[in-house]
Amino acid sequence: MTENAIEMENLTKKFGDFTAVDKLSLNIKKGKIFGFLGPNGAGKSTTIRMLCTLSNPTSGSAKIAGYDLIKDPSKVRENIGLVAEKMIMYDTLTAAENLRFFGKLYRIPKQKLEDRIDEMLELVNMQEWKHTQIDKFSTGMKQRINVIRALLPEPEIIFMDEPTLGLDPQTTYSIRDITREINRSGVTVILTTHAMIEAEVLSDRVAIIDHGKIAALDTPQNLKKLIAESDVSIFGAEITNLTPKLIEKINSLDVVDAVAQQDDHNLKISANGTEALNQIIDIIRHEDGNIASITKSNETTLEDVFLAVTGKEIRDQATGKAASTPHMDGEAPKSRIR
Ligand SMILES: Nc1ncnc2c1ncn2[C@@H]1O[C@H](COP(=O)(O)OP(=O)(O)OP(=O)(O)O)[C@@H](O)[C@H]1O
Numbered sequence: 419m420t421e422n423a424i425e426m427e428n429l430t431k432k433f434g435d436f437t438a439v440d441k442l443s444l445n446i447k448k449g450k451i452f453g454f455l456g457p458n459g460a461g462k463s464t465t466i467r468m469l470c471t472l473s474n475p476t477s478g479s480a481k482i483a484g485y486d487l488i489k490d491p492s493k494v495r496e497n498i499g500l501v502a503e504k505m506i507m508y509d510t511l512t513a514a515e516n517l518r519f520f521g522k523l524y525r526i527p528k529q530k531l532e533d534r535i536d537e538m539l540e541l542v543n544m545q546e547w548k549h550t551q552i553d554k555f556s557t558g559m560k561q562r563i564n565v566i567r568a569l570l571p572e573p574e575i576i577f578m579d580e581p582t583l584g585l586d587p588q589t590t591y592s593i594r595d596i597t598r599e600i601n602r603s604g605v606t607v608i609l610t611t612h613a614m615i616e617a618e619v620l621s622d623r624v625a626i627i628d629h630g631k632i633a634a635l636d637t638p639q640n641l642k643k644l645i646a647e648s649d650v651s652i653f654g655a656e657i658t659n660l661t662p663k664l665i666e667k668i669n670s671l672d673v674v675d676a677v678a679q680q681d682d683h684n685l686k687i688s689a690n691g692t693e694a695l696n697q698i699i700d701i702i703r704h705e706d707g708n709i710a711s712i713t714k715s716n717e718t719t720l721e722d723v724f725l726a727v728t729g730k731e732i733r734d735q736a737t738g739k740a741a742s743t744p745h746m747d748g749e750a751p752k753s754r755i756r
């Protein structure tokens with residue numbers, strides 16, 4: 419038996435002329451938590467949908483739990499669970515009824531299903547809510563039921579597509595704990611998230627994907643080391659009168675790789691070279707920006723890596739496609755690390 423839970427070879431998905439996933443080749447080891455990061459529209463969900471047999475690849479191949487995606491889709495389905503981007507749940511049914519409904523779809527024998535439902539409710543600390551209708555639940559409680567729904571058939575691999583999106587901090591922590599617990603029980607976890615800290619604290623390895631391709635792939639620690647050893651600097655700038663125009667001006671500097679707005683006054687700027695700081699200060703002053711503080715971060719985070727790798731192109735959420743591309747077609751962002 420192979421030690422890989424998932425093997426992808428040149429996995430590709432095209433929608434018309436548009437390539438959403440571009441010859442992705444990647445192995446994911448059994449028993450690990452693997453993080454998929456990438457800007458909006460990078461192709462994360464499309465990849466997951468293909469690996470879950472919900473969407474046919476245009477070309478390429480993949481093995482999931484040892485089974486070929488194309489030749490053996492039903493075997494693949496027997497070995498996976500999916501926590502999709504959108505929750506699938508019936509509001510008028512109770513927690514137990516929902517779980518029973520999906521358990522029957524998986525053809526789990528009756529008594530086994532009942533035992534499994536109790537075991538799973540216990541895992542997420544929801545036993546006392548077993549007979550409560552789902553529409554009485556908070557989003558976090560629904561998500562916990564949604565997660566265990568995917569675990570009912572005891573899958574070898576679970577895909578979790580942005581499982582903490584829209585959850586409050588407490589529930590986010592609890593979903594992360596549950597994710598660790600699931601993994602400790604031997605299940606391989608494939609996770610997508612926009613929360614860098616989540617990827618960092620949970621994942622054994624992460625792939626940053628951009629335009630359907632792998633832009634970086636390593637352990638979070640190694641990725642951070644790569645940045646620390648490169649000539650990329652990450653600055654934090656607090657500007658009291660921050661405007662979109664000012665952000666655009668900073669972004670347009672050659673030395674700047676990416677700008678991420680943290681809140682109304684704070685920016686995180688990824689830049690290259692020794693002259694970067696002077697140029698950033700000059701342009702802010704030139705645009706009448708009031709600088710409250712500028713700091714150079716000493717400790718690299720996964721977000722810094724993400725910014726440096728995916729560059730300053732802003733993605734259009736509506737279409738998921740890149741908007742106002744400042745670099746030429748086909749050209750990689752300047753500071754791409756591999
Ligand atoms: N059914 C479809 N038809 C046409 N284009 C699609 C379809 N599904 C996805 N796309 C496009 O493929 C690209 C990748 O989408 P995908 O949903 O995989 O991105 P993502 O990385 O999951 O992004 P997000 O972080 O926003 O969830 C996007 O440009 C999207 O618009």
Ligand SMILES: [Mg+2]
Binds near residue numbers: 462463464503579
């Ligand atoms: Mg997605």
